Every structure is written in structure tokens, then in C-alpha cells.
Amino acid sequence: xxxxxxxxxxxxxxxxxxxxxxxxxxxxxxxxxxxxxxxxxxxxxxxxxxxxxxxxxxxxxxxxxxxxxxxxxxxxxxxxxxxxxxxxxxxxxxxxxxxxxxxxxxxxxxxxxxxxxxxxxxxxxxxxxxxxxxxxxxxxxxxxxxxxxxxxxxxxxxxxxxxxxxxxxxxxxxxxxxxxxxxxxxxxxxxxxxxxxxxxxxxxxxxxxxxxxxxxxxxxxxxxxxxxxxxxxxxxxxxxxxxxxxxxxxxxxxxxxxxxxxxxxxxxxxxxxxxxxxxxxxxxxxxxxxxxxxxxxxxxxxxxxxxxxxxxxxxxxxxxxxxxxxxxxxxxxxxxxxxxxxxxxxxxxxxxxxxxxxxxxxxxxxxxxxxxxxxxxxxxxxxxxxxxxxxxxxxxxxxxxxxxxxxxxxxxxxxxxxxxxxxxxxxxxxxxxxxxxxxxxxxxxxxxxxxxxxxxxxxxxxxxxxxxxxxxxxxxxxxxxxxx
Numbered sequence: 001x002x003x004x005x006x007x008x009x010x011x012x013x014x015x016x017x018x019x020x021x022x023x024x025x026x027x028x029x030x031x032x033x034x035x036x037x038x039x040x041x042x043x044x045x046x047x048x049x050x051x052x053x054x055x056x057x058x059x060x061x062x063x064x065x066x067x068x069x070x071x072x073x074x075x076x077x078x079x080x081x082x083x084x085x086x087x088x089x090x091x092x093x094x095x096x097x098x099x100x101x102x103x104x105x106x107x108x109x110x111x112x113x114x115x116x117x118x119x120x121x122x123x124x125x126x127x128x129x130x131x132x133x134x135x136x137x138x139x140x141x142x143x144x145x146x147x148x149x150x151x152x153x154x155x156x157x158x159x160x161x162x163x164x165x166x167x168x169x170x171x172x173x174x175x176x177x178x179x180x181x182x183x184x185x186x187x188x189x190x191x192x193x194x195x196x197x198x199x200x201x202x203x204x205x206x207x208x209x210x211x212x213x214x215x216x217x218x219x220x221x222x223x224x225x226x227x228x229x230x231x232x233x234x235x236x237x238x239x240x241x242x243x244x245x246x247x248x249x250x251x252x253x254x255x256x257x258x259x260x261x262x263x264x265x266x267x268x269x270x271x272x273x274x275x276x277x278x279x280x281x282x283x284x285x286x287x288x289x290x291x292x293x294x295x296x297x298x299x300x301x302x303x304x305x306x307x308x309x310x311x312x313x314x315x316x317x318x319x320x321x322x323x324x325x326x327x328x329x330x331x332x333x334x335x336x337x338x339x340x341x342x343x344x345x346x347x348x349x350x351x352x353x354x355x356x357x358x359x360x361x362x363x364x365x366x367x368x369x370x371x372x373x374x375x376x377x378x379x380x381x382x383x384x385x386x387x388x389x390x391x392x393x394x395x396x397x398x399x400x401x402x403x404x405x406x407x408x409x410x411x412x413x414x415x416x417x418x419x420x421x422x423x424x425x426x427x428x429x430x431x432x433x434x435x436x437x438x439x440x441x442x443x444x445x446x447x448x449x450x451x452x453x454x455x456x457x458x459x460x461x462x463x464x465x466x467x468x469x470x471x472x473x474x475x476x477x478x479x480x481x482x483x484x
Contacts, residue, residue: 008035009042048309049344050099053144054110057093058188058241059308060248062297064088064115064258070292073209073262074201076321078117079292087116087358090297091311092188092240095127096147096156103240104229106183106443108132108174111193111215112313113295116358123317124213125337126195128185129178131424132278133171135413137332143168158450166459170279172467173425179443180428181436182221184229187243189254190222197315197330198276200265200323200399208265208400210275210325212282214289215256226443245300253298259289265400272418276327280424307354312341323399328413346370363391426467437474445478 006014014035021033029036051057066084078086093110094101109128114121134143146164150157165171177183185191195213202208224232232239247254261282268275275282301307316324316334324330341349347369349355356362367375367382381388413419432440444464451457457479465472 009038051093051340051344053095054091054093054112055099056097056101056103057091057110057308058244059089059091059301059304059311060244060297061299061301062088062090062253062295064293064295066293068291068293070260070290071203073203073211073260074321075204076117076122076201076319077119078115078122078319079321088295089114089116089307089311089354090295091308091313092244096144102233102237104184104224104232106178106226106229108178109185109188109191112311113193114311114313114317114355115319117319118359119319120360120362121317121355121357122319122322123313123315124195125313125315125333126193126197126213128182128191128193129174130194130196130212130214130281131174131177132196132329133165133174134168134329135170135278136328137336139168140329140332140336158447159452159456162448162451162460163453163456165463166456169421169463169466172422172463173279173428175444176425176428176440176467179447180432180440182223183443184224184226185240186222186224188240189219189244189247190217192216192221193256197278197327197333198325199330200325200402201262202321202323202398202400206400210263210265210268212261212287214259214261215295216259218255218257218294225439226446244297248297248300253296255294255296257294258292260292261287262290263287271416273416274413274419276325276330277413277419278327278329279421301354306352310345310349310352311354312338312345312349312352314338314341318398320396320398324402326402348372348374365390422463422466425464426471429468429471437471441471441474441478444475445482448475449479449482 006017008014017035020036021030022028023030031037063085064078066079066082069082070079078084091110091112093112094103094105094107095110096107097105111126111128113124113126115124134140143164146160147156149155150160165175182191193213193215195211198210198212200208201211236242244254261284263271263275263282273280314334314337315330316338318324324334345352347366348371350362351371351373362374365382365384376382379388381390384390385392429437429440448457448460461472461476461479463472464475
């Protein structure tokens with residue numbers, strides 16, 4: 001194979017890539033050295049703004065294969081037949097830390113999945129926990145500010161973390177997950193994934209169902225203790241990235257089995273708690289898991305920046321047969337995710353290879369903007385409707401309509417008979433073995449004991465006690481012992 005010629009960005013050959021042009025031997029550099037200036041200017045612009053949350057991530061390609069018939073619930077084409085395969089891309093991530101953070105930390109993990117379907121890309125954006133800390137998006141910026149680096153100290157502050165939680169009792173369930181045994185996954189391969197939110201499925205007959213997604217790891221659950229995690233971070237801060245990369249390179253392709261919980265839409269209004277509350281799970285006794293298919297990861301990205309950092313997932317990327325629910329957090333994310341990508345990557349980020357449809361072609365009237373590569377020809381109009389056979393609407397709704405009533409305004413979520421911020425956290429605690437309870441209490445106390453204000457500690461302990469009296473008592477005793 002002949003040696004390829006190094007060129008500038010404009011394609012001109014580079015004569016010398018080892019020495020800058022100077023005014024004589026040993027003289028000052030010349031402004032006319034176009035190759036030098038281009039390299040330095042481009043280098044200065046190699047980094048894009050990192051994600052505000054989920055900055056530290058890893059990704060892989062794979063496929064989703066349908067194993068069970070779900071056509072009674074959804075008309076989505078990629079779920080239409082047993083044995084059907086759809087190409088996918090997944091991005092795993094931590095939430096709170098920066099791009100340079102460590103992998104093996106106590107933090108929820110993002111589980112964002114892109115299906116390249118023949119009806120367009122379908123993005124499912126979730127976590128490795130079935131619940132979240134809050135249930136209204138208006139609190140999200142404040143929540144993240146409390147978890148990020150303090151403006152004065154420049155580091156995460158327990159005072160901020162626990163002060164926010166003290167004023168957000170709905171966080172008690174997720175806190176119990178986070179400080180429990182599954183709070184630090186051993187790897188991305190050894191954790192479950194959840195859609196977390198409630199979504200809507202619609203079948204060919206127009207019948208609507210609300211669903212929750214559960215991706216169960218086929219590798220088995222493996223987690224780290226706080227001590228094991230601290231040791232691993234010291235050895236390899238990129239431990240989860242290393243594990244995922246090497247496993248796929250060895251041909252050990254990780255997989256997950258997808259199950260869904262299905263609730264007929266008519267049952268939502270009278271369910272005993274708000275089924276669209278992101279801080280709660282649906283008990284399996286009420287809505288058992290139904291198997292759908294399996295997700296397999298079998299190819300690593302060739303370029304982490306191009307394919308992982310530039311990957312953009314938006315929960316408003318639906319396909320026919322799948323749509324939103326009244327979940328308030330989901331509703332907020334329908335805007336926020338896409339808007340974050342327009343800021344980070346530009347309005348044409350959907351044209352990047354990792355984000356562009358693969359099994360179909362995007363056809364619309366979006367034009368111009370930074371890095372526009374699809375502006376059409378002289379025969380393509382940039383408006384609709386037109387008389388030139390441009391893309392036209394289908395008049396077929398992607399999902400069933402949601403009934404609404406009442407007055408506009410800022411309302412609390414509708415109250416159901418069993419709505420409660422603590423009950424499910426208590427149920428989770430009571431499901432744990434004695435050893436699991438001991439580790440949970442120790443993990444919480446290790447963090448909560450660092451808080452400087454007694455009233456903040458007392459408010460949080462009261463939340464745990466409301467979930468289960470023993471839970472609160474043990475946390476209080478453990479915190480007191482560490483503060484003596």
C-alpha cells in the first residue's frame with residue numbers, strides 16, 4: 001500500500017509537519033505559515049461543551065431482537081414480528097461528575113438507547129434505577145446544582161446534597177436505592193436498565209396502554225462496596241469504559257432481556273397512586289413483567305468523540321405506536337434533552353452519522369445553520385405545503401391522544417388514594433436482608449454525618465423514619481456515632 005499524503009484542511013499537501021516556518025534559521029515564526037496556524041486554531045477548538053449531566057460516558061453498537069409478540073399493545077414496526085432485528089446504539093454514563101470523573105462512584109447510571117428503526121430513530125432515555133429523586137422538572141436545575149461542585153469550594157458539598165434532599169421528601173425512595181448495594185455497579189455490563197418514565201403504547205386498533213421498560217442484565221447483577229470502589233478508582237478511573245471495551249473486543253457481547261409492564265390506559269386514573277410519578281414503581285403483583293426481546297452489544301465505536309460524545313438522545317424521538325404519558329418529568333425532558341444537544345452540538349446534530357437514521361431517510365424542511373450538509377438542490381423547496389412533490393404529512397397520529405380537563409395553572413400532581421413519598425422506600429428497606437440493611441445505613445451515615453447543620457440531618461432522618469421506624473432509628477444512631 002502506497003503512503004498517503006498528509007494535507008491541510010483544504011486538501012493541499014503538507015511539505016513539513018515537523019518544523020514551523022521561521023524568519024531565517026532560529027528566527028521568529030511567520031504568520032504566513034498556514035499549516036501551523038490551522039493546526040493550532042483547530043486544536044483550540046477540539047473540545048465542545050461537556051454535558052451538564054451524564055458527562056462521563058461510554059457507548060457501543062448492537063442490535064435488538066424481538067422474542068415475543070407484543071403487537072396487541074403497539075403498532076411500532078420494529079416490534080412487529082418475532083425474530084426481527086433493529087440496529088441500536090447505547091450510551092452508559094454517570095450523572096453528577098464531569099467528563100474527567102471516575103467510573104466507579106456512587107451515582108445513578110444513564111442507560112440511553114437509540115433504535116435505528118425503519119420508521120425513524122426511537123430514543124429511550126433512562127437510568128439503572130426504576131425511580132428518580134424528583135417528580136417535577138421545575139426542580140431539576142436546583143437538584144443538579146445541589147449535587148454539582150459548590151461555587152465557592154469547587155467541590156461537591158454534603159451540606160448542599162442533603163439540604164436539598166431534606167426539603168424534597170419524594171427523594172427518599174431513590175436515596176434508598178442509591179445508598180444500597182446496587183449504588184455502585186461493578187461495570188456497565190452488570191447492571192439493569194430502566195426506561196424509568198411511563199410511556200404510552202398504541203396498537204393498530206388505536207387502543208392505548210401505559211408501559212414501563214425493564215432491561216434485565218443477562219450477565220447477572222454485580223456491584224461494589226464503597227471500599228472496593230475506592231480501591232478500583234485508584235487503579236483505573238476508567239474501569240467501566242475499560243471493561244465494556246475489552247469485553248466486546250474479546251467477543252464477550254453483553255446482553256439484556258427487555259420486559260415491559262403494561263397498564264391499560266383506562267386504569268391509570270383510578271390506580272391507588274399516581275402511575276406517572278417518577279419517584280414510584282409499579283408493583284409487579286399489579287402489572288407483571290412481560291418479555292419483549294433482547295438487546296445485544298457487539299461493536300465498539302471507532303472514535304469515542306464522534307460516536308459517544310456527539311451521540312444525542314432525545315426522548316421526544318418517538319415512532320408510530322409509541323408516545324408520551326402525562327409523566328411531568330418526561331414532559332420536561334421532551335424539551336430539555338433536544339435543546340441541550342442544539343446548544344452543545346448545533347442545530348444540525350441530527351445529521352451526524354451516530355444520530356442520523358440508518359434504516360430510513362430524514363425528509364423535512366430544516367435548512368441552514370452551522371455545519372449544514374443537507375440543504376437540498378435548486379428543485380427542493382424549503383417550505384410546506386408546496387406544489388413540487390415535497391415531503392407531506394401522513395395524517396396518522398404516532399400515538400393515542402391524551403384526555404385533559406380543568407384549568408391552566410401551577411398544580412400539584414393529582415392525589416390518588418395511596419400517594420405517599422415514603423411507603424415504597426420503606427417497602428424497599430424491608431425487602432433487604434440484615435446485611436444489606438447494615439450496608440445501606442452505613443453508606444447513608446458516612447455521607448449524612450458530614451453535614452454541618454443539625455436541622456438538615458434531623459429532617460433527613462425524619463424521612464427515613466417515615467419510610468420505616470427502624471430505618472430512621474438506625475440511621476440516626478449511625479450518624480450520631482460518627483459525629484461523636
